[in-house]
Amino acid sequence: MKKILIIGCGAMGGAILSGCLAKGLWNKEDVYVKEHSEEASKAKAARYGVHASTDGSEAKEADLVLIAVKPNVVPEVLHEISRYQPSRVLSIAAAVTLESLENGLPKDTEVIRVMPNTPASVGEGMAAIAPGAKASLSFIREAEAVFSALGREAVVTERQLDELGALSGAGPGYAFVIIDALADAGVLIGLPRKLAIEAAAQTLYGAAKMVLETGKHPDELRDQVTSPGGTTIAGIYAMEQKGLRGALMDGVKACLDKSDQMAGK
Ligand SMILES: NC(=O)c1ccc[n+]([C@@H]2O[C@H](COP(=O)([O-])OP(=O)(O)OC[C@H]3O[C@@H](n4cnc5c(N)ncnc54)[C@H](OP(=O)(O)O)[C@@H]3O)[C@@H](O)[C@H]2O)c1
Structure with missing residues (x-):
């Protein structure tokens, strides 16, 4: 099974995690959660019955790194995980462009940007998925599987993602x-x-x-x-x-x- 690292497990990261666990898309034993401190990571991990990450080093082996921190924290997170050469990174941070995500990560990292909305927490979300230039078809399919488990999704251009942010995001x-x-x-x-x-x-x-x-x-x-x-x-x-x-x-x-x-x- 795939190993997942979630960085920032607040309202939206938690909704994605709960939805994917409930739909059987992810297994608890394969998921690691990283918050801003070891204590916070352990508390969140215990809440969802998953593992806590202390330093984000799971990014090295993870098949998917989900970035779900506030936009201003994203540069710090990119810096933190880059040393582990993550293979696939999916960010839901609003207004953080594919270009800045790709520039902040090692050059071979596959990147996808997603704009979800809060009804994802009740399985009725609408998510816009914008793949970066290096995102493989299998990564795009994986992102679609995650967000269709939480409602509906559409693969779009990055401009359409911004437009959908104003329609379905807000x-x-x-x-x-x-x-x-x-x-x-x-x-x-x-x-x-x-x-x-x-x-x-x-x-x-x-x-x-x-x-x-x-x-x-x-x-x-x-x-x-x-x-x-x-x-x-x-x-x-x-x-x-x-x-x-x-x-x-x-x-x-x-x-x-x-x-x-x-x-x-
Ligand atoms: N909520 C929405 O409707 C929505 C819709 C579309 C996109 N988004 C995007 O989703 C992202 C998360 O939003 P949210 O509403 O879920 O925010 P949130 O509830 O505040 O969740 C963010 C989580 O990240 C944790 N965190 C803070 N600094 C961290 C660090 N350095 N490393 C790891 N974790 C850290 C926070 O912990 P503390 O609380 O302890 O600081 C919190 O648990 C944002 O970028 C937002 O733009 C949200």
Whole structure:
């Protein structure tokens, strides 16, 4: 079986680890976790029932090194593991480019950059996978296996990864606001808060599932629920009057602009 080293096992590293263990993609005895101190590594390893790494030296033998630290810690981690000549490195750090990952690692290292999102923690993630110039097909397939175990994935260019960062990466944030706003609307018209939240969340979840499972364009599905002169079209009209579509489009574009600005583009 493959040996895996995870550097940084916080929210996202932990979600990937739990998902891969739950789906049987990885075995506990093959996984090593490295945090910023030996004590922290041991605590995280105990939480997931895997091994703790003290110095990251497992990178030498590992078939996969997953970097899941905050972006500002990545240069330090690249420096730390380079001495072990890792063969395959996958980074999920936002805004850390393939170029900077490749420049920070030995020249033969295969590199892949991934933009996941937090619903990966409940098996409903959406991940963008951008392979570096030296990434082999088998490494790309391995990355796809990991992220399809946590939801959906797509292999894309690095630019598309940035664009998907503004859509699906940040998307759970937008979705939580939309669910909260719909629940507020429910309370406004008289529903109890708990029921309104459940109804709003389940409705978006169900509608999303219909789009994904039928393969139909959302416009076609919306047509099916808007009878002429009916109540739903009256609701949509009022929302469009307030610029619902434009607000969402502006929001995604603002997110990408901010990410480009932070990356110095
Ligand atoms: N969360 C998301 O929605 C999301 C989505 C897409 C991409 N990402 C990317 O995923 C990465 C991790 O984000 P996160 O939300 O999982 O952050 P997080 O919960 O803070 O996890 C980072 C982990 O790395 C540990 N760490 C800090 N310094 C370290 C070092 N030198 N060596 C090893 N481990 C170290 C942290 O320990 P301490 O807490 O003790 O410092 C923590 O356990 C980020 O680069 C982020 O851009 C996150």
